[in-house]
Amino acid sequence: MKSNYSISSDSLKFLKKYLNSSSPTGCESEGQKIWINYINSYVEKIQTDLYGTAVGIINPNSTYKLIIEAHVDEISWYVNYITEEGIIYVSRNGGSDHQIAPSKRVIIHTEKGFVHGVFGWPAIHTRKSSEEKYPSIDNIFVDIGVSSKTEAINLGVYVGCIITYPDDFFIMNHNYFVSRALDNKIGGFIIAEIAKMIMENDVHLKFGLYIVNSVQEEVGLRGAKMISQTIQPNMAIVTDVTHDTYSPMIDKKIQGDIKCGLGPVIGYAPSIQKNIRELIINTADSKKILFQRLVSSRYTGTDTDAFAYSNKGVTSALISIPLKYMHTTVEMVHKKDVEKTILLIFETLQEINKKFFID
CATH class of the missing domain: 2.40.30.40 (Peptidase M42, domain 2)
Incomplete structure (x- = not known):
């Protein structure tokens, strides 16, 4: 079983094609087709809803449903x-x-x-x-x-x-991925790679894993709200981006102390359920995965809020990627943060498999 992860050349080709595709809010189909085509080999079933949210499912017959989620739409x-x-x-x-x-x-x-x-x-x-x-x-x-x-x-x-905007993906100084729409296609890449790792490592899940690439997050978390009603999950682990506060003109006292290259960001907010957050933190500690912490006082502003308060309530957590220059055409994330986030979620899913689903 792998206890590490690095982005392969094939995965990088997918990331480049995915980021360079167009997926504006309300018209996400081009990006979704690329994502679905990539993930198709790693899941048992794929479904889409009326507005274009895409879902890859592993172990679809299980009654317990766990979502890992990102959003595909770009501003x-x-x-x-x-x-x-x-x-x-x-x-x-x-x-x-x-x-x-x-x-x-x-x-x-x-x-x-x-x-x-x-x-x-x-x-x-x-x-x-x-x-x-x-x-x-x-x-x-x-x-x-x-x-x-x-x-x-x-x-x-x-x-x-x-x-x-037509701006294309490139790699800066070997470490940084630069592109428009890293918010949040980098999350779509992360959850696709997790599906790939599950298949390559022959992991047998005791729960249904729903790998969700939602639409319309940028205009009110709408895709997540709709798909949560459809799937009615028991748990959701959401990926999104958050601000690197070491960039100029950002106040750490307000925005938090977050830096690219120092690992994934585990969120604290009312919508984030304590038990699953602590499980993620304990997993990071046990696997020696460096991580950061961020507080959102009322709302996370991510699809976490949509899942947490849907149906009768969904156990929800948020793992974010530090990002520079959000909502520009030169958004930047550190390659190491992407790799460590993929590994952290992959390891967390295995911990959930052991702790909550014992035959």
């Missing part, structure tokens, strides 16, 4: 208004950051295919310092190289089209 924009000159104004789809938009390339998803554009911004020479304007949701705009609204419409652009 994006909507076309909200087209001027007579063909300039496009936008509305958020999730927590998109208006301050990073100027000078970014974009892709508009239309029924006729992709339309490329840029978030334009007036040159510094043309802006009066006394009247300096800063990017806001009211003034950022997309230029697609047309001169009229009619031209834009003829290209297939209309109000409601989704806009995404």
